Amino acid sequence: MQQYTLELFRKDDSRFELRVLDGTWLTFPLIEQAEIDALLVLAAQDYRVNAPDLEQRGQDLFNWIDRHSNGWLRRVRQMQQPMTLVLDVREAGLRHLPWELLHDGVKFLCADPFQWFTPLRRVTPAERKHDWQPQKRQLGVLFMASSPEDVQPVLDFEAEESGILQATARKPLDLQVEESGSLQGLEERLTERADSPDVIHFSGHADIDKASGQPVFLLEDEVGRCAPATPQALAKTLRDANSAPRVVFLSGCRTGESSQQDGMLSFSEQVVTAGVPVVLGWALPVGDVAASQAAAALYDKLATGFGIAEAVALARQALLENHSPYWHLLRCYVDGSALNPLVAKGRQPIRRHNTPQQFLDAGGRVPVCARTAFIGRRRLLQRSLRCLRAWQGDEAYAEGILLHGMGGLGKSSTAARLIDRLRNSHEAVVCYGGLDETALVAALGKALPKAQSLLNDAQQTLEQRLRELFEPEDNPLCAKPLLLVFDDFEQNIPLERRKLGQADYHPASLAVLHTVLQAIHDSQSDTRVIVTSRFAVPVPRPCRARAACIARTRKPCTLPT
Incomplete structure (x- = not known):
């Protein structure tokens, strides 16, 4: 252009x-x-x-x-x-x-x-510029949604994530999701990364604070309550995480609104002033559907190698084609940098994270819904991730979590989403159904070929081998902490007992699970456990497995037929 x-x-x-x-x-x-x-x-x-x-x-x-x-x-x-x-x-x-x-x-x-x-x-002098060249790789987008429990209406942000995934299904885009909805969680995820994402996308409520007259984005605290964030707080988070995204999309109402009367600068403009080259926002309150359509079109074009200005123009045209009245509200603030494409044109390798396939390989019959169909479980994911990411000694800490409830309500699908959310920091190992020492060693050996010798060392007890495998410092056998998923764990209850609704797990299966939890506890490892079962599972102290009972929701998880 x-x-x-x-x-x-x-x-x-x-x-x-x-x-x-x-x-x-x-x-x-x-x-x-x-x-x-x-x-x-x-x-x-x-x-x-x-x-x-x-x-x-x-x-x-x-x-x-x-x-x-x-x-x-x-x-x-x-x-x-x-x-x-x-x-x-x-x-x-x-x-x-x-x-x-x-x-x-x-x-x-x-x-x-x-x-x-x-x-x-x-919004800044023309000489203040960033210089970047298109990268020959996937477009990296970090998506963070916020919907505090004490703020209405509840946003349909999961539809926004789903729309982006569907629009870019055949495009080179790597969409990662930060579930916390908080600046602290954002900083932790950015710090984990070896590089900065190309784009950080915020989805949630935003407003003008009546007391201060300044714009705020309504993020969450650690328990899901409203924690308004200022542009300065967001900029400080990016600085403290040493992260430099090229684009930030503040997909919230009024994030692009400035005030002529009192000279207030918009949230978007203040973030550009703080050092982000390109920030998008909305000038007035905007509908969920329009926000989702604009985001899907924008990332579809950016992932294909369009320049930023072209992608913004085509995102606005997508709203016009859908007869959206919000088309003219999308604002783009820049610092004068040349708006080159973020990724190079041409066929780039598409690296898919096919978490459902891990479950199908494990059991062959477990239907796990795709990311685009998984809706209505964000709060469960948020609390589960808080536990799985906690350090020993933290209030939220536990060696693992238990997802239990009736069949067909999405326990395995929730576990699959947790694997997807933790894929940067953990190596997933899925064990389906019946569990004993042989089954566990086989699953670990398949995932960690370098650990075969240790796992088959008959001179050590299972707990000794696991403690060495989980060793968190300079471990040559296991580059990342493990995320061990024991899926459909009720298969370890005799069928006749299961039919009667009795949670009489086989002692040998419980012993293996308890050994894994104890090895995590003793080694102070970041390895964690997820158990899915129709019934509660006993866990001896000092180990803990936080339980989450999955019931029907207003928008249940849709499983493929």
Whole structure:
């Protein structure tokens, strides 16, 4: 896309010079402050999603630029080429104007399906730039949803994750999810990574705090209550984690809204000022469906190797094609960096994390739903992950968790999602059904070929071998802590007892499970255990396995037929 820059340079207390960068800087006659104030009232006052005069506002903006630039904007449009208009918003209130509504009298510029157009709001000096080159790999996106228990309405953020996955099913995108919904959880995940994600996507409620008049994103604390986060707190989290994403998408209401009355900068603009090159937000409250559609279209294009400006333009067009009234609310703030593609064009290897297949290989008959169909369990995932990631001595710590409840309610699917969420930090080993020492050693040996000799050492007890295998420091046999999943553990109850609803587990099976938990406890390892069963499972002290009873939800997990 051809890029042009428009700015108003203050000449004195009451006049501005309009400048346009079109190869070289073009300058035009001075504009009085009163004319700019009139434009602000005309175009920005009472701006709302379904205002009846959106076309007229857009034409007023177009005609104002065209008149003060001696017809420059109309001449550029007649060249019939995709274009990006960078607006320096540091002066004269340009940040408040809905530039997405620019209308040439025939159509909205953003609505042209061939001559793509997108406005970008530059909020820092032009010389402050980041330089990056497209990478020959998958697009890396870290997705964090927040929906505090004490904030209504509950957001359908799982549909947003599902929409992104479906839109990019055949595209090179690696979408990882941070379930905590908190800045602390975000910092921990970013610190775990060897590199920064290309994009961090926040999905949740956002607002303007009435007391301070400042924008906040409604994140969560460690128990799921509302913990409003400021732009400064988010920027500090990124700095403390030594993470430098190229793009942050603040998919929450009013994250792109600034205030003309008190000079408040939008959440998005403040994050750019703090050092993120590109930040997207919404100017007004936005619907869940529109937010999901825009995100899916954006990441579809970014993963294919489109530049950022092109991807934003096409995301907005996706909303227009779906007749969404929110299409003009998407705002893009930049720092002046060249908006090169994040990943290179061309066929990139698509690395799939096929967690359900691990379960099917283990048992051959266990239906586990795909990520795109798994909905309605976020709070369970959140609490389970808090436990599985805790250190010994933490209040939430346990050697493992037990997912129990009736069949067909998603215990195995929940375990699969937990494996997926922990894939960066843990190596998963799935043991299906009947369990004894031979079955455990075989499963571990298959996953860890280097540990075969240790696992088959008859001179040591099972607990001694496991303690050595779980050793957390400089372990040559096991590069990462294990996540041991004992799926369908009720198979270790004799059938006749199971039919009577009696949880009489075979003593040998319980002994193996208890040995694993004790070895984790004694070695102080980060290895953890997940058990799925229709019945509760006894665990002797000092070990703990936090229990979570899975019942039917308003939106149950959908299993494939």
